[in-house]
Amino acid sequence: MKGMSVALDEETIRERAVAFLAGHDPGDRLEFLRARFDAGLAWVHFPEGLGGLGAPRELQNVVERELAGTPQLDTGVQGIGLGMAAPTILTFGTEEQRGRFLRPLWTGEEIWCQLFSEPGAGSDLATLGTRAVRDGDEWVVDGQKVWTSGAHHSRWAILVARTDPDLPKHRGLTYFVCDMHAPGVEVRPLRQITGEAEFNEVFLTGVRLDDSLRLGEVGDGWRVAQTTLMNERVAIGGAPVRRGGGMVGVVAETWRSRPELRTHDLHQRLLRLWVEAEVTRLAGARLREQLSAGQPGPEGSGMKLSFASLNQALSGLDVELRGEEGLGYDDWTFRRSDSVDFFGRGPGYRYLRAKGNSIEGGTSEILRNIVAERVLGLPSEPRVDKDVPWKDLPR
Amino acid sequence: MTLLYTEVEEELRASVRDLLADRCGSDAVLRRVESASPYDMDLWKTLSREIGVAGLLVPEEYGGAGASAREVAVVLEELGRAVAPVPFLTSSVLATSALIGTGDELLGRLAAGEVTVALAVSFAASPYRPAGSVTVRDGVLSGQVRAVAGADVADVLLVPAGGGLYAVDTADATVEAVASLDLTRPIATVTLSSAPGREIAGADVRRALVTGAGLLASEQLGVAEWCLGTTLAYIKERHQFARPVGSFQAIKHRMADLWLDVVRARAAARNAADLLAAVPHIATDAAGAAAAEAGELAAAVAKSWCSEVALRVAEEAVQLHGGIGMTWEHPVHLYLKRAKSTEIALGTPGAHRDALAVLADLPAPA
Numbered sequence: 001m002k003g004m005s006v007a008l009d010e011e012t013i014r015e016r017a018v019a020f021l022a023g024h025d026p027g028d029r030l031e032f033l034r035a036r037f038d039a040g041l042a043w044v045h046f047p048e049g050l051g052g053l054g055a056p057r058e059l060q061n062v063v064e065r066e067l068a069g070t071p072q073l074d075t076g077v078q079g080i081g082l083g084m085a086a087p088t089i090l091t092f093g094t095e096e097q098r099g100r101f102l103r104p105l106w107t108g109e110e111i112w113c114q115l116f117s118e119p120g121a122g123s124d125l126a127t128l129g130t131r132a133v134r135d136g137d138e139w140v141v142d143g144q145k146v147w148t149s150g151a152h153h154s155r156w157a158i159l160v161a162r163t164d165p166d167l168p169k170h171r172g173l174t175y176f177v178c179d180m181h182a183p184g185v186e187v188r189p190l191r192q193i194t195g196e197a198e199f200n201e202v203f204l205t206g207v208r209l210d211d212s213l214r215l216g217e218v219g220d221g222w223r224v225a226q227t228t229l230m231n232e233r234v235a236i237g238g239a240p241v242r243r244g245g246g247m248v249g250v251v252a253e254t255w256r257s258r259p260e261l262r263t264h265d266l267h268q269r270l271l272r273l274w275v276e277a278e279v280t281r282l283a284g285a286r287l288r289e290q291l292s293a294g295q296p297g298p299e300g301s302g303m304k305l306s307f308a309s310l311n312q313a314l315s316g317l318d319v320e321l322r323g324e325e326g327l328g329y330d331d332w333t334f335r336r337s338d339s340v341d342f343f344g345r346g347p348g349y350r351y352l353r354a355k356g357n358s359i360e361g362g363t364s365e366i367l368r369n370i371v372a373e374r375v376l377g378l379p380s381e382p383r384v385d386k387d388v389p390w391k392d393l394p395r
Numbered sequence: 396m397t398l399l400y401t402e403v404e405e406e407l408r409a410s411v412r413d414l415l416a417d418r419c420g421s422d423a424v425l426r427r428v429e430s431a432s433p434y435d436m437d438l439w440k441t442l443s444r445e446i447g448v449a450g451l452l453v454p455e456e457y458g459g460a461g462a463s464a465r466e467v468a469v470v471l472e473e474l475g476r477a478v479a480p481v482p483f484l485t486s487s488v489l490a491t492s493a494l495i496g497t498g499d500e501l502l503g504r505l506a507a508g509e510v511t512v513a514l515a516v517s518f519a520a521s522p523y524r525p526a527g528s529v530t531v532r533d534g535v536l537s538g539q540v541r542a543v544a545g546a547d548v549a550d551v552l553l554v555p556a557g558g559g560l561y562a563v564d565t566a567d568a569t570v571e572a573v574a575s576l577d578l579t580r581p582i583a584t585v586t587l588s589s590a591p592g593r594e595i596a597g598a599d600v601r602r603a604l605v606t607g608a609g610l611l612a613s614e615q616l617g618v619a620e621w622c623l624g625t626t627l628a629y630i631k632e633r634h635q636f637a638r639p640v641g642s643f644q645a646i647k648h649r650m651a652d653l654w655l656d657v658v659r660a661r662a663a664a665r666n667a668a669d670l671l672a673a674v675p676h677i678a679t680d681a682a683g684a685a686a687a688e689a690g691e692l693a694a695a696v697a698k699s700w701c702s703e704v705a706l707r708v709a710e711e712a713v714q715l716h717g718g719i720g721m722t723w724e725h726p727v728h729l730y731l732k733r734a735k736s737t738e739i740a741l742g743t744p745g746a747h748r749d750a751l752a753v754l755a756d757l758p759a760p761a
Contacts, residue, residue: 244755255757262760271748274755279700282662286398293399302655365648372647376627376654379642 008055010062016053017041017066029071033107041067042106046090050102058292074108076339077150081105081112085158088228092175092216101156101177113154115145115178115202116225120395123366125160126169126222127385127393130204132161132176139163139176139214141184141207147360150338151187151200154180158228160221165391172390173221177213184208194352195332198340229362240288241281247314248277250343250350254321261321270321273314280306302375305367308357315350322347396673398665404469410446411470414438415477421726424478428578428729434548439481443508449487450506452495454676459506464606468613468668475617478579478729482511485545485580488610489514490553493560493603496676499595501551501562513549514603515563515585517542521742522604522691523750529587531556534594536563536587544740546583547572554585554592555600561592577736579729602674602687608741609667609694615705615737616664619657622705622712622730626650629716646715653708660704667697692754699747702738709734 020039026032036042037051041063046052075082082105089101104110121128130143141161151157157178164172178185184207189197216224244252255262255270280303287300319326330346342350358364372378385393400408418438427435443449448470453459460466467488474483486505490512494502504510519542520526529538536556546552547570552563567590575581627650630641640646670693675683709731713720720727738744752759 252755252757259758259761262758264760267752267757267759268745268748270757271751271755274751274757275696275699275748276659278696279659279663282398282666283659286662286665289397289399302651302658305651305655306659368648368651369644371651371654376647376650378627378631378647378650379639381642381644382638 008053008059010059013044013053013055013059013062014066017063021067021070026070030107030109032071033073034103036067036070037103037106043086046102050090050098051106056292073106077111077153078105078108079339080114080150080158081110084114084228084231085112085156087231088158088175088215088224089177091227092224096212097177097215104155110155111150111153113148113151113157113180114228115148115151115157115159115204116228117147118144119146123363125225126173127390127395128160128162128173130159130161131165132163132174132209134163134211135208137211139209139211141176141178141204141209143204145202145204146190146199148187148200148202149198151180151202152189152336153338156180157202158215160225162390163218163221166389167219168387169385169390169393170222171219173225174218175215175221175224176209177215178204178207178209179213182207182209189334189336191334192352193355194349195329196335196337198337240284243278243281244274246277246281247311247342247350247354248274251314251318251321254318254347258322261323266317266321269317273310273317277310277314280310302367302371304361305358305364305371308354308364311354311357312351315347315354318347319351396669398662398669400469400665401465404466407446407466408469408473411442411448411473412476414441414446415473415479419477419479421478421729424480424579424729425724425726427480433480433572433578433581434482434545435480436548438479439483439511439548440508442481442483443487443511447508448483449491449508452487452491453502453506454495457498457502457506459502463672464610465668465672468610468664471610471614472617472620472664475614475733476621478618478621478726478733480579482513482545482548484607484611484614485513486511486549489545489603489607490549492606493553493598493600494595495602496599497595497597499562499598501595510550511545511548512551512553513543513545514600515540515543515546515552515554516600516604518544518582518736518740520604521746522601522608522694523742523746525601527555529554529556531559531561531592534561534592536561536590536592538587540585542573542582543570543585544580544582546570546585547581552585553595553598554587556592560595560598560600562595563587563590563592567591575736577732579733580736604741605691605694606671608698608747609671609690611737611741612660612664612667612694612697612701615701615734616657616660618730618734618737619660619701619705619708622708622727622734623650623653623657625727626708626712626715633717640715649711649715653711656704656707660701663693663697663700667693669693688754692751695742695747695750695754698742699744699751702744705734706738 024032024035040048040053042051044053044055044060045057047054086105118128132139132141157180159176159178160173162172163174184205186203188201190199190201191197284303329348373380450459451462451467455461491505493514516526529536536554549565552565554561554563569586570583572581572583631639633640671690674686674690678684678687712727713731719725
């Protein structure tokens with residue numbers, strides 16, 4: 001750990017966590033979390049005063065170990081806030097914005113959602129058409145967003161809108177924090193192939209946002225959004241799993257406990273997928289080692305791709321393996337859900353929900369382009385829309 | 396444990412790579428494969444004696460470097476990247492692993508680069524199916540073993556027979572090179588007709604095959620990396636329809652998928668090397684047995700994955716090079732032949748996956 005001040009080594013942080021625990025009552029969840037944030041033990045790699053200590057990111061594990069038995073965050077409901085909004089606010093927010101938003105975001109007092117995709121702007125996010133027009137110290141926002149998880153209980157959203165249609169598409173965008181309680185924000189559940197509604201459509205009609213809710217410069221929205229999206233991909237692909245854990249663990253458990261379901265064909269395919277799951281897990285472990293050794297590699301770009309195809313293949317095998325039981329489904333009821341429940345639901349749900357893994361957070365096709373161009377240095381396809389004003393693009 | 400490369404490993408890699416760049420370019424390899432001596436024994440001498448790769452696995456007490464499977468794996472990556480025609484895998488990995496733990500006098504001579512040894516089992520043998528058709532009576536061996544890699548350049552053959560392992564002077568055997576799919580690691584038929592053998596007590600052929608299979612994955616990684624890098628350079632240069640062919644999405648997506656396969660191959664190969672390095676020379680307690688089992692599982696994962704990845708990347712390399720990829724002149728066929736041969740060598744991907752049925756507790760149907 002060279003080049004790091006003595007004050008921030010593993011032992012010091014452990015001592016701080018122990019001292020914190022001794023001085024605070026975990027019985028009051030919210031007060032405990034607020035105090036933990038104020039003590040810099042929320043995310044130690046954030047700056048002091050913003051829930052962190054300016055310490056290396058990997059030392060967060062030390063805190064988590066010490067505070068394992070205390071109130072925890074709801075990483076499902078808070079996922080967008082913690083994984084996407086927070087790093088973006090930290091990177092591009094003003095001092096006021098960081099001070100205003102990060103604490104309640106972390107404690108879960110305020111939930112966040114993401115207003116990026118639109119019916120006409122999916123993979124080609126930069127072509128989005130939601131307009132933000134300046135009116136004095138305010139912006140007036142009109143448009144429609146989609147695939148917004150948690151919009152119905154969110155206090156805030158991260159929003160990308162078009163502020164200058166005369167510029168080419170990447171340049172006329174601006175990034176905002178949207179007040180989800182503002183008049184003109186309407187949230188409608190969007191039913192998915194699983195039967196439930198994890199996502200929403202959000203209609204924005206004459207929504208007035210103060211200019212102090214702008215994140216980054218006017219016209220700089222695309223660059224700000226990149227920070228958000230890079231963090232999303234890490235969040236989707238980067239969690240550690242133990243050997244034989246995760247989705248492969250679910251299928252393996254069925255396999256072990258139900259010998260009557262076994263066939264030779266399924267066995268061969270299961271073994272093949274087990275190997276793929278294991279090498280993918282190892283690649284993730286190697287990537288995390290590289291990150292903590294301060295040598296971030298390009299491998300991260302690929303983790304989500306692997307995770308998506310593996311989840312889909314495994315969950316498909318799980319349904320097929322169960323035979324007659326695979327013909328059923330646990331529950332088609334149209335209801336809202338707050339998070340992906342891979343392990344609490346049946347195999348049919350897992351199979352259907354996993355279809356989204358290669359679409360959400362960048363389709364696998366777009367991710368392959370990213371790997372090919374940014375990692376392998378291959379040329380991009382000729383672009384016809386790069387220098388054309390957004391308003392003149394064919395649609 | 397770490398899945399990364401240590402500084403020492405990177406230094407070793409650099410010295411091997413420099414030597415190979417100097418002495419083992421693809422033109423030189425191509426010229427050699429049809430000559431009378433397909434193995435480059437001058438290069439092998441330099442590698443084994445001056446760089447000292449032959450003694451990596453040999454314990455220090457027998458004059459070796461006392462290094463581990465991790466360093467060996469790095470050497471194999473580089474040898475794979477150059478499809479170098481040297482008997483490192485067969486002598487310094489397979490044969491040496493069989494002797495580790497025996498304290499046999501051959502170990503010191505192997506480490507010094509004085510002898511080259513081959514384990515006289517078919518290169519297609521797997522750790523899971525005991526090989527051997529050689530019989531032994533009173534230390535005299537008879538029988539035939541086909542498809543032995545590295546035998547025609549070995550001074551000594553290690554022959555499994557009657558449950559033991561015997562050292563036989565190559566001069567006392569008939570070793571007949573045969574036309575081989577892999578031009579850079581040809582195989583031979585070994586025939587023993589009442590050949591005198593010296594029994595080596597405590598040798599472990601199965602362990603040698605597990606170690607060989609797990610580390611062959613690193614050689615396959617090197618093959619895959621060369622194929623990926625060479626293809627990448629080619630499709631950036633090659634223009635058709637007034638564009639680099641590498642700018643077409645149909646090509647880019649395939650390259651992205653191959654890259655992802657190679658990223659995972661690297662993690663799998665490193666993991667196998669790391670866990671094989673942790674297996675004690677002689678496992679006597681429960682911890683040793685657990686380490687051996689972890690090494691075996693990691694080897695099975697790495698060999699099954701890396702075999703298929705090396706082959707897939709080599710096949711795609713031929714395809715993406717277009718017509719030039721079909722020519723004898725372009726070296727990519729050497730890599731395809733190496734990849735296809737190593738798919739079979741030391742257990743096919745399917746054989747290793749079958750082993751995982753037990754190792755990972757995924758039992759076969761009754």
